[in-house]
């Protein structure tokens with residue numbers, strides 16, 4: 243049975259990390275083994291900044307950013323291969339030339355199309371480097387271009403997978419060597435590059451696992467597993483050893499950044515367990531997400547920062563009825579925005595959105611033209627799964643709640659970020675011990 247591994251940017255951020263990845267894979271006997279890899283470190287952010295510079299025709303900024311990225315990749319090649327680097331360095335240089343050419347060719351096209359033709363190079367570069375390294379250390383590896391395997395429509399930056407076509411292409415792969423490919427990227431049937439959405443490499447790995455009916459998908463992370471809250475933001479978060487697909491989907495959907503929300507459903511359909519494992523502590527027990535996940539529901543906490551609250555009211559004497567809600571939510575869909583919280587009253591609709599300027603600002607402008615709009619910036623949304631009232635109260639402290647929503651199993655509260663602690667401390671279920679660390 244096939245095993246699928248996924249490694250994120252942190253696992254290949256520099257030569258030391260790639261060496262460590264090589265050691266992990268050299269000791270892995272599972273075959274067939276598909277390995278899905280993201281771009282190195284923060285390369286995708288750097289490529290987005292490069293895109294902005296290219297589109298604003300700021301050639302100096304563009305050049306210096308391109309040189310910086312090229313130097314960083316070549317420095318890693320140098321550190322790994324030393325005087326045997328010529329062939330890899332040449333391939334990396336060729337990818338940068340192609341990237342540069344595409345920036346110039348496509349910069350008058352719509353941004354999402356330009357984005358996909360250029361941002362995909364992060365993963366093309368990282369996998370070129372990693373495949374060369376694995377072959378160098380004697381782990382026989384075949385590099386595959388995911389743009390020829392994951393078939394999508396042309397909805398750029400958020401492409402939809404054509405499952406039957408993708409399944410056919412992926413199942414045609416064979417060989418008992420390690421198969422290395424890119425996360426995050428796909429291609430249309432006529433070969434135009436697409437991307438699946440930021441952080442989409444987890445989803446790519448799930449696509450491979452689903453199509454190959456893999457025995458398991460292992461996502462290697464810079465944390466030991468899935469916790470009941472982000473362990474970097476909550477000082478007493480605890481690891482969840484077992485979790486059901488449904489609960490994991492809820493956590494991911496509400497913004498637990500550790501897994502891309504689209505990852506779970508393709509696995510659940512085939513009953514493929516997902517292991518979240520530490521890339522750093524190889525002996526640490528992973529979190530296992532499967533159909534047999536824990537039945538006891540324990541509270542879990544998700545922070546979403548850089549949130550914006552929009553409060554909309556009809557300009558006339560009418561109510562915020564279905565017709566108006568339909569109009570407003572329709573504009574959200576068109577803008578590609580997702581509301582993290584929706585709350586309505588007789589004459590008000592409140593929406594909490596990610597502060598993503600490229601999508602948000604045109605949306606705000608369009609809504610403000612037809613509705614009375616009040617806006618609050620710099621907010622933090624706290625989502626609590628399986629909340630208890632004392633727990634919510636203890637976490638909220640005496641902070642003002644700008645919006646809230648609660649149903650049977652999920653509560654959400656919106657606070658000013660300036661009033662939130664840098665590091666949070668979880669109270670027990672009776673609400674005791676919520677030490678509110680200060681900024």
Ligand code: ADP
Nearest residue numbers: 250251252465467468469471472474498499500
């Ligand atoms: P990758 O680049 O490998 O996809 P990410 O940075 O996207 O890795 O995801 C790992 C990060 O997710 C961790 O460093 C951690 O800060 C964050 N995180 C958020 N919520 C959780 C959670 N509930 N459990 C574990 N990690 C979490």
Ligand code: ASP
Nearest residue numbers: 280286426440441442443
């Ligand atoms: N490199 C892409 C990103 O940073 C995809 C991923 O890492 O999952 O969003």
Ligand code: MG
Nearest residue numbers: 250441499500
């Ligand atoms: Mg990620």
